Amino acid sequence: MKCSFRAIAQFILFSTAVLAASVTSAAAEAKTSFKVGYTIYVGFMPMGYMKESGILKKWADKYGIEIEVMPVNDYVGSINQFIAGELDAVGVAGMDALTMPAAGGVDTSIFLITDYSNGNDVLMSKSATSVADLKDKEVYLVEYSVSHYLLNRALVLNGMSGVGEVKTVNISDADIAAAYLANPDIQNAAAWKPMSADMLAGASESKVLFDSAQIPGEIMDVFIGNTQVLKDNPAFGKALTGAWYETLAALKAGGDEAKPVNDYMASALGTDEAGLKTQIDTTFFFYTPAEANVFLTDAKTGTIMDDIRKFSFDRGLFGQGATSVDAIGIELADGTVLGDPANIKLRVDASYAKLAADGGL
Structure with missing residues (x-):
């Protein structure tokens, strides 16, 4: 989940140039079936439990849609699937949302933040x-x-x-x-x-x-979606968000309520209860939508995104055609834009977290 390389980013820039137009047009429509991918990492593992437990189906049924959640062995491959429109959402490190799909021309939204590395x-x-x-x-x-x-x-x-x-x-x-x-x-x-x-x-x-x-909050893990898919299909974002926070509530509760979630996560990660605890102890989960909404809308998050974009540009991760750190626009939750407002390709969308926090799902 953590490996974004210059060569990979440049390959995606090339492939996205071919795919972007068709993906955008294909995505710009209402639909009832969605696919979500994630790779094996502690911050993403509740997604698998949502599927196995039936929590995800319950929420999808509420909105009259189907959501297929699947583990993907290849992290970079999962992002390529997202770019190609084969996945409607995928779990990534926040930096990779910028340097891969967004830098490649796909209008991308961070709509669900799962955690940040707190010592991992x-x-x-x-x-x-x-x-x-x-x-x-x-x-x-x-x-x-x-x-x-x-x-x-x-x-x-x-x-x-x-x-x-x-x-x-x-x-x-x-x-x-x-x-x-x-x-x-x-x-x-x-x-x-x-x-x-x-x-x-x-x-x-x-x-x-x-x-x-x-550096709390700076190495964050998120689920990203194609902005147009989320705009045309708000039920998808609502159902996934609702299922996620129902699962996190059980994890936060501890004891018997958390046991099936912990058992699933430990098994999927190939470890035991003690091994899982060492990973969770150095991972800051956003257990409630209110916590997530506060983080996504905090001015400090804008500073973090500014640091990420500067590092990414300095390392050449915007691609050879980018001549300035401002080449890619990043729209923060309050509407403020870092970079080119005419080329917004990454958006921090706190609307689903706020809706969940306000009991509106």
Whole structure:
């Protein structure tokens, strides 16, 4: 769920140029059947429980529609399916909503925020004792992912100019833990759970220099939809939102009410109750729509989106044709626009959270 690469973004820019016109015209109509995709990550797992428990069907029936929810093995592939119009909504990291479909020309709305990383993402070292010690050193990470963003924020918040002051080394999320533990030449790394937990546990000399709890809200996980699909089919957004918060209410309640949700999530994540707890403990879930609405409409969220767009442009994730950080317009929940108001491609839509918070679903 965390891997957005420059090459992937550029590929999507190319493919979207071909697809955008047909997707937009196909989406601009009322329909009764919808597909939602998500990849295996703690912040998205309630979506699977919604399906298995019948909660999603109950809400879909209320609005006279059908919603098919499906896990997708390939995170980037799921975003490509969304771009192609094969999925009506998909779970992504907030940064990827901007650098993939939005940067590729698909008018995209963040309409459901699930959580933010509250310690899942970690910058660690076997030898450095502070972030400042990383100057001119190698840092292994998945380049152009949220790990790259985390590193940049850590450097800036510790008085440095950003990632230009270190030497980043790209490595896949599948390889980083084993490489960090086996190779003494790899001293510094950034990763997310479960890899980061394995790396810290397996290399006892490792020290956490910075983690996502120090930048609350910035590494957020969301469900995005095609803006036109949501506009033409508000029942889809309402049903999915209603089912989500019914499920989160059970999770928040704890005890017997939360047990079936926790059991499902642990099994789907390939872990046990203790393993699930370590992931939930460093994930800030928006358990109620009121909490989500406050976050989405907070001025701080606008600042976060501004930081994300600046980082993304600086790393070339807007594509070769973008000559300015303002090339892509981002409409915030209050209607304020960051970037080009004539080219709004990402929208923060708090209307469903507000509707749910006000009991209007």
